[in-house]
């Protein structure tokens with residue numbers, strides 16, 4: 001019998017009797033054992049990270065999840081929960097083999113409650129589908145990861161996902177009011193409900209958000225909604241100097257205007273998108289583009305904010321300010337921002353992405369030092385991200401570096417980038433999570449006391465570490 005040990009735990013392989021039991025729980029057609037059929041479940045969106053599951057089970061109810069976790073507990077088999085596999089930290093990759101527990105079939109939007117402004121969904125619901133469903137009722141679910149048409153709400157909760165609108169509206173954690181979750185023991189718990197206030201005991205609901213599928217499997221979710229803003233306008237400002245763009249962001253905030261988004265793109269990211277689209281983009285040679293969205297209910301208020309923001313951009317040296325009100329023009333302004341990840345992969349299929357956060361005011365210094373680092377090590381480091389909340393995505397491209405040199409360089413680069421981030425008062429991930437990609441670096445960001453405290457929380461939930469082992473902790 002093959003046994004895998006990790007973190008001192010012993011796991012057993014999935015044998016024929018267990019396969020038969022899993023078929024009995026979920027139905028034979030929802031249990032995959034064929035290598036080819038299981039291939040899509042062996043990776044997420046992290047380039048180059050792969051591990052084969054022993055079996056994939058596509059569940060359709062909380063009771064099935066509970067039965068599988070009880071079985072896995074009894075037999076000591078690792079279980080990796082999975083939404084859409086669009087994660088960027090390796091969280092859904094079954095690095096210890098065992099069972100991949102796919103929530104993709106639990107994708108119903110169960111209820112849109114227009115009286116309480118809440119929506120109840122299953123974890124496999126696609127985030128963009130939730131947006132469209134509630135918007136048809138004049139309601140708004142603001143968190144908007146760029147992956148929203150592919151990723152699931154369960155994955156968003158497990159990662160604490162954010163998106164461009166975080167500047168004004170916050171992230172996933174600010175909208176979850178109720179959760180049903182299955183513990184590694186197989187017990188089903190509910191936390192919260194259709195409640196705006198709730199301080200009954202410890203806040204387990206917020207503990208589960210961002211726990212990366214290591215504490216429980218989320219099976220039902222109640223999200224708070226807000227009224228859909230009636231007016232939206234987008235503005236693209238281009239600058240010859242990144243410092244000027246950053247000063248503009250500070251000036252906008254100081255003017256007491258909170259835009260919905262303030263995104264930035266450096267010149268090299270715009271050039272990569274141009275190469276992908278094979279056409280020129282406006283002001284492609286500018287050092288930085290700021291993409292600012294304003295929203296509200298009254299046209300007059302939005303227009304007044306637009307005048308102030310436009311003027312502040314020009315006062316701070318913007319070369320040009322483009323304004324878009326109608327949907328097609330707004331989509332054109334956003335096209336470059338939405339295509340960046342694809343464009344960077346097109347530029348260099350092997351690449352590595354970091355997701356650091358620094359205080360907003362430190363972004364210019366951070367970028368200067370990142371460019372120096374790129375020159376020192378001879379690799380392209382291209383940045384874009386959320387100027388409004390300090391979340392910078394740093395992308396290293398392999399280009400034509402030999403594989404050996406690249407593989408040695410990536411951990412060195414990550415560590416340098418994290419040390420720089422931390423020295424500026426930042427942290428190592430803002431929205432993509434630790435997963436297995438960043439776990440060895442956790443001690444750079446958290447002290448030993450906190451890591452031990454977090455480990456002991458995990459031990460209380462899951463003493464045998466059957467749920468998503470080898471994630472988060474070094």
Ligand SMILES: Cc1cc2nc3c(=O)[nH]c(=O)nc-3n(C[C@H](O)[C@H](O)[C@H](O)COP(=O)(O)OP(=O)(O)OC[C@H]3O[C@@H](n4cnc5c(N)ncnc54)[C@H](O)[C@@H]3O)c2cc1C
Nearest residue numbers: 083084085086087091146152154155156158162213218431
């Ligand atoms: C092109 C691109 C753009 C992106 N843009 C953004 C962005 O703007 N903002 C952002 O925050 N992220 C972004 N991401 C990252 C990613 O889309 C998010 O992390 C998303 O939340 C992952 O959802 P998923 O359904 O794909 O989860 P998966 O990748 O399947 O899983 C992610 C983690 O969640 C756990 N998990 C999944 N479902 C459950 C459940 N029901 N219960 C318990 N644990 C569960 C898994 O075990 C894993 O640890 C982007 C990714 C790509 C590829």
